[in-house]
Amino acid sequence: MNIIKLSVYSITGDSFCIAAEDGEKVFMQLKKAMDEKMPIDLSFLNIEMLTSAFLNTAIGQMYDSFDENEIKSRLSVSDIKDEDKLLLKRVVDTAKAYYKNPSQFEESINKIIAS
Amino acid sequence: MSNHNITNIENTFESYLKLISLYTENKEKWLETIDVTISGWFSANICSMLGAILTKLQNELNTVTIDAKDSKDILERNGFLAFFGQKRVFDYQDTIIPYQVLSTEDDRYFNNYVFKEFISKSELPKMTRVLKNKLTESIYEIFINAKMHSGTHKIFVCGQFFPKKKKIDFMITDTGYGIKNVVNNRFNANLSAVQAIEWAVKDRNTTKENISGGIGLSLLYEFISINKGKVQIISNEGFWQLSNGEIATNTFENEFPGTIVNISVRTDDQNTYMLNSEITDDIF
Numbered sequence: 001m002n003i004i005k006l007s008v009y010s011i012t013g014d015s016f017c018i019a020a021e022d023g024e025k026v027f028m029q030l031k032k033a034m035d036e037k038m039p040i041d042l043s044f045l046n047i048e049m050l051t052s053a054f055l056n057t058a059i060g061q062m063y064d065s066f067d068e069n070e071i072k073s074r075l076s077v078s079d080i081k082d083e084d085k086l087l088l089k090r091v092v093d094t095a096k097a098y099y100k101n102p103s104q105f106e107e108s109i110n111k112i113i114a115s
Numbered sequence: 116m117s118n119h120n121i122t123n124i125e126n127t128f129e130s131y132l133k134l135i136s137l138y139t140e141n142k143e144k145w146l147e148t149i150d151v152t153i154s155g156w157f158s159a160n161i162c163s164m165l166g167a168i169l170t171k172l173q174n175e176l177n178t179v180t181i182d183a184k185d186s187k188d189i190l191e192r193n194g195f196l197a198f199f200g201q202k203r204v205f206d207y208q209d210t211i212i213p214y215q216v217l218s219t220e221d222d223r224y225f226n227n228y229v230f231k232e233f234i235s236k237s238e239l240p241k242m243t244r245v246l247k248n249k250l251t252e253s254i255y256e257i258f259i260n261a262k263m264h265s266g267t268h269k270i271f272v273c274g275q276f277f278p279k280k281k282k283i284d285f286m287i288t289d290t291g292y293g294i295k296n297v298v299n300n301r302f303n304a305n306l307s308a309v310q311a312i313e314w315a316v317k318d319r320n321t322t323k324e325n326i327s328g329g330i331g332l333s334l335l336y337e338f339i340s341i342n343k344g345k346v347q348i349i350s351n352e353g354f355w356q357l358s359n360g361e362i363a364t365n366t367f368e369n370e371f372p373g374t375i376v377n378i379s380v381r382t383d384d385q386n387t388y389m390l391n392s393e394i395t396d397d398i399f
Binding site for chain 2: 014019049056068072075077082083085086088089090092094097099102113
């Protein structure tokens with residue numbers, strides 16, 4: 001086997017990936033796969049609905065555990081609808097920004113208080 | 116025993132103020148009878164807010180009765196009155212999106228509601244596939260927001276289609292901490308309710324610890340902006356509204372015990388919501 005294939009549907013058992021708890025299940029499998037140092041394909045076949053909360057947990061928090069370049073070189077997605085691809089891209093960009101500066105929200109609150 | 120008359124309840128600050136007053140006047144009551152008379156117009160989606168308030172009063176062992184007068188037919192058929200001592204009527208046809216009290220712990224029950232009672236109804240106004248997806252996505256994002264941040268176990272939902280006006284109104288209410296308390300507790304801050312809502316709807320702002328987020332409400336904001344619909348957020352004493360691209364805020368004298376998100380979506384919207392140039396395989 002030269003690629004690890006993971007299926008969101010198989011992991012969650014549901015076409016509707018809504019809750020962060022389900023995202024955590026996907027994250028745990030991804031984390032396990034990342035430790036194997038092999039390429040990973042994450043399939044979204046049979047997934048009808050995704051929320052940002054699910055994707056934040058499933059994939060966003062990967063950027064806390066792994067280097068951005070390592071994720072980029074080893075993780076790919078397949079069978080994903082265009083609109084879900086857009087949402088995933090947004091979740092990924094948000095996660096990258098967040099983990100670079102997790103205290104940015106305190107700063108934004110302070111700005112409101114100061115204004 | 117106390118009697119309350121609420122008149123002409125629409126999707127406006129003034130109407131929400133009337134319902135918050137109803138809550139404020141009764142919230143300390145225990146083992147009493149509270150009679151509510153609804154007269155004039157009553158927007159069916161607001162059953163969500165009224166139901167949340169009256170359920171809180173019932174939780175204090177008060178008996179709540181409703182005389183719905185002109186709105187009796189619609190409030191009977193959308194299932195609302197059955198929660199307040201009246202016979203349940205099974206007639207969820209036509210333009211009704213029924214009143215339901217849903218558990219935030221059971222996503223599948225929520226799925227069933229959204230698809231069976233709402234999105235897949237044959238009477239739903241004609242919408243493009245993309246619009247239907249955006250609407251569904253928004254409803255899920257609001258639900259998941261309430262589930263993750265409010266601290267409550269139940270949410271109250273209700274809606275209504277308006278085929279001739281080509282719009283759908285839908286309201287989701289939780290009786291949790293409210294956005295102000297969640298934000299202020301998380302950051303040890305002292306924002307007003309309006310400031311806290313304004314902060315929460317900004318892209319990428321989140322109160323979650325150790326995980327990124329803050330996309331859900333901004334997705335809703337962007338969708339409603341393009342759709343030229345309306346979104347209102349009532350949380351604690353704050354009122355925030357985006358309507359026709361304009362934001363308005365206001366403050367209630369008393370606070371609502373939780374958060375309400377009310378959306379009004381135009382169903383004749385032909386926007387594509389997705390530019391081909393935005394779709395990329397360079398995700399990571």
